[in-house]
Amino acid sequence: MALAFDEFGRPFIILKEQEQKTRLRGLDAQRANISAGRAVARILRTSLGPKGMDKMLQSPDGDVIITNDGATILEQMDVDNQIAKLMVELSRSQDYEIGDGTTGVVVMAGALLEQAEKLLERGIHPIRIAEGYEMASRIAFEHLERISQKFEFSATDIEPLVQTCMTTLSSKIVNRCKRMLAEIAVKAVLAVADLDRKDVNLDLIKVEGKVGGKLEDTELIYGIVVDKDMSHPQMPKRIENAKIAILTCPFEPPKPKTKHKVDIDTVEKFQTLRQQEQQYFDDMVQKCKDVGATLVICQWGFDDEANHLLMHRNLPAVRWVGGVELELIAIATGGRIVPRFQELTPEKLGKAGLVREKSFGTTKDRMLYIEQCANSRAVTIFIRGGNKMMIEETKRSLHDALCVARNLIRNNSIVYGGGSAEISCSIAVDAAADRYPGVEQYAIRSLAEALDSIPLALAENSGLQPINTLTAVKSQQVKENNPFCGIDCNDVGTNDMKEQNVFETLIGKQQQILLATQVVKMILKIDDVIAPSDY
Amino acid sequence: MAVERLLKDEATEEKGDRARMASFIGAMAIADLVKTTLGPKGMDKILQSTGRGRNVTVTNDGATILKALHIDNPAAKVLVDISKVQDDEVGDGTTSVVVLAGELLREAEKLVNSKIHPMTIIAGYRMAAECARNALLEKAMDNKQDPEKFKSDLLNIAMTTLSSKILSQDKEYFAKLAVDAVLRLKGSTNLEAIQILKKPGGSLKDSFLDEGFILDKKIGIGQPKRIENAKILVANTAMDTDKVKIYGARVRVDSMTKVAEIEAAEKQKMREKVQKIIAHGINCFVNRQLIYNFPEELFADAGILAIEHADFDGIERLALVTGGEIASTFDNPESVKLGHCKLIEEIMIGEDRLIHFSGCEMGQACTIVLRGASQHVLDEAERSLHDALCVLTQTVNDSRVLLGGGWPEMVMAKEVDELARRTPGKKSHAIEAFSRALQAIPTIIADNAGLDSADLISQLRAEHHKERSTSGIDVISGGVGDMEKLGISESFKVKQAVLLSATEAAEMILRVDEIITCAPRKREDRM
Secondary structure, rough: OOOEOOOOOOOOOOOHHHHHEEEEEEHHHHHHHHHHHHHHHHHOOOOOOOOEEEEEOOOOOOOOOEEEOOOHHHOOOOOOHHHHHHHHHHHHHHHHHHOOOOOHHHHHHHHHHHHHHHHHHHHOHHHHHOOOOOOOOHHHHHHHHHHOEEEOOOOOHHHHHHHHHHHOOOHHHHHHHHHHHHHHHHHHHHEEEEEEEEOOOHHEEEEEEEEEEEHOOOOOEEEEEEEEEEEEOOOOOEEEEEEEEEOOOOOOOOOOOOOOOOEEOHHHHHHHHHHHHHHHHHHHHHHHHHOOOEEEEEEEOHHHHHHHHHHHHHOOEEOOHHHHHHHHHHHHOOEEEEOOOOOOOOOHEEEEEEEEEEOOOOOEEEEEEEEOOOOOOOOOEEEEEEOOOHHHHHHHHHHHHOOOOOOOOHHHHHEOOOHHHHHHHHHHHHHHHHOOOOOHHHHHHHHHHOOOOOOOHHHHHHHOOOHHHHHHHHHHHHHHHHEOOOOOOOOOOEEHHHHHEEEEHHHHHHHHHHHHHOOOOOOOOOOEEEEEEEO | OOOOOOOOOOOOEHHHHHHHHHHHHHHHHHHHHHHHHOOOOOEEEEEOOOOOOOOOOEEEHHHHHHOOOOOHHHHHHHHHHHHHHHHOOOOOOOOHHHHHHHHHHHHHHHHHOOOOHHHHHHHHHHHHHHHHHHHHHHHEEEEOOHHHHHHHHHHHHHHHHHHHHHHHHHHHHHHHHHHHHHHHHOOOOOOEEEEEEEEOOHHHHHHHEEEEEEEEEEOOOOOOOEEEEEEEEEEEOEOOOOOOOOOOEEOOOOOHHHHHHHHHHHHHHHHHHHHHHOOOOOOOEEEEOOOOOHHHHHHOOOOOOOEEOHHHHHHHHHHHHHHHOEEEEOOOOOOOOOOOEEEEEEEEEEOOOEEEEEEOOOOOOEEEEEEEHHHHHHHHHHHHHHHHHHHHHHHHHEEEEEEEHHHHHHHHHHHHOOOOOHOOOOOHHHHHHEEEEEEEEHHHHHHHHHOHHHHHHHHHHHHOOOOOEEEEOOOOOOOOHHHHHOOOOOHHHHHHHHHHHHHHHHOOOOOOEEEEEEOOOOOOOOO
């Protein structure tokens, strides 16, 4: 560690307890950061593409997660290194913003860092590299817009959307049923989409999983599935044309928020209190009955007595339904959430065509289906699968597919997948580089090289000769002036991704390049790492 | 420059071949562990818990064994998980599914070693699984139309399932018991209606199926021990002090007399409640909660049989059986549905007194009373019977049936082999491997029975080359036998679930190329 001395030759203390801190400066700091970033990218590199491998992660509690989703892997990885954490953040922000391409963005950033290291060794200043990357990313961004295509679909013609979702799903373990899952995802998104405003609220799609059965049994339910059963075992299991009262108050004696005491000092008081209590229960149930409800869904618990009264009055009820589910039920059935019995009116009831209880397997698992709702704008995807890990992974994969479908509804531009967009960008950036004078030219060219790393990784994971394949495709693109040539991962026999129907959203790709460049710029600008050393 | 510490302390990372190796080994170890329990001559395992008492369980049930293990290897956990799911979903075949997944991985390891990419193996396995499933679908028999035959199918399935368990000695007896119990359910899969009661003493043969319902409770003192044409009120209500539920209520008095008055009022309240209950015109009252001495006495005075503290299951089942509703308020006696049964009496099984409800309205429910030499035997018998009941209920719903004794595996293996020959490319190796893994199951069954598996399997394969062969391994005589004649059947649903979940699990493990293990969460030492 460098020491500073004042004019009398005494050492200066700049940092508190600086002997105990490790410090890396200058080129060393950048190199260390770069290699940390690359290490993260290396882990994810093998998960890229349709033939990518999965990672098995064991959490601190011993649960096993098997996944292919970049964001999930990084989140569960328990990373300690600061720069590695930045990469984790990077993948997460891609996940929040776009929902898909979380692996690609990290691989891209890793490649950019790798290229930056070479440039640093040549003595190019990191800031210049960062600026060059910035310019190059803008070129790539614009180029992507140029090669993108508008892509037509409508509520009736969902085929193009299904194709896109299939591209996303093909890299996951569920690719056995990708066609079916893609259709489910698209139908779900279209059911909740606001096509005029081009907006989709994904919160309206509930993804519920239950272990058992086959993946093929996964279904889309136009309604809500709640993992609850009727509060009384003898209540009817099937209600048609249900009118639902959605309550957030318990079927219990009132508990005013202010502290109070009711003193009993005479027998009369004891008696009146008792009667009041009975009256109270009776009133609650009667009110529900009076407004014409045929099903009560309540956020809280029921007292035994209230439960029996409900049963007695032939009013089925469900208790302990979570807040989020309650909201969804309210949206789906067009009902209002009622916080007090007094405020219950017939208009506030939700309506559903069919409410039924369904049991699964040999254990007494039961779920409540609320279907044929007044407002079909809330749907549930109900996943079945061989084991817990499979279901979790299917949930994640479906989330990706849903995001892709949503992005397409927001902005219907697409680019072609299989690395074709990256190769095309790489060619464009490379060509543009020569127009820039100065050191930046090198950085721009490096970004072009880095873009190549995605098709390289794709080819490598698919068991193809990476260099051979890439060069062949690249020359084909230039020769035929066709930006749709990519890596033929599935061994279909054609390089033209347009024919293979492999596409990705434009915003997803653009975001990938922008985010990756941003993070790399940030990492490059760090020239001093001060960390407390181990103790 | 190497990165120091990318992950947190103690977190480990294994990559590529090492990761794959670790998961293969873990999964195969688990499969080998349960392998010896497969088949009619499979052996049992003793499990000793680490908890207090060091409870010992002797079992043959794959799911039970695996549930009890503490496993660190993540791949092994996947296998434990599929066995658990198999148990929940179909109830039987928990060992087979793990063994098949293990064999698939063993074959995959060989392929990986000969430099075939895991993704190619997965593609091959998928094709093979699809083909095997179709083969099963084609060969499955459905006898739903013919009730006689269907019943004999059920009996055969129950016997096949039981033959690998501790009940194998009396399998005919128990199979009949299980089939009778399941047929009473009339197609519902609700196993709750079948109550299994374990009472040590006697021999397994003394077990019996009772048409009524048996509640493991005592009748209150001074109350009738036998009631004919009982009217039963099933309730869930507090029969102690019946406190005021309004929040914040408390008694505050200024003199002893008032305390006495309120006490009297409470007593009066209880008396009224009891009166109301009696006003239902009942002669039996079953409550989920406690009944204090005072109301009990009142009931005894009225000549009503009062049973306290029946648990949730007991109450629900009783309500189901007698057709009554579970009541908590008693103000409108005319509209509460009462339960009915012909006879309630106290019976003795071994040393214990139980309450027996017979001649119930709903014929669905029944009770199986298991007798046996020791608690361990009873526990294992219960598990075995549970397996059989699960399989039977599933079969009642999906009545397709296959033959047993390794027959389905050989049929699938044959079809898959055909497919391998038709498929060009590296995938065909994987498909072939799938067929070998399928054949491993009859091999293990034969090995466990101490037979010459190599000889038997080759004979079996030759037999299966003929059209419509029905031969399988006859463990009893030690040769190839006609499964149809021997009456060894299995449920289609179970076999299909085994095939699909084993393939799914193998696929999942194969796809992994990196294992990252986080540091185990530190537990606070409370000692």
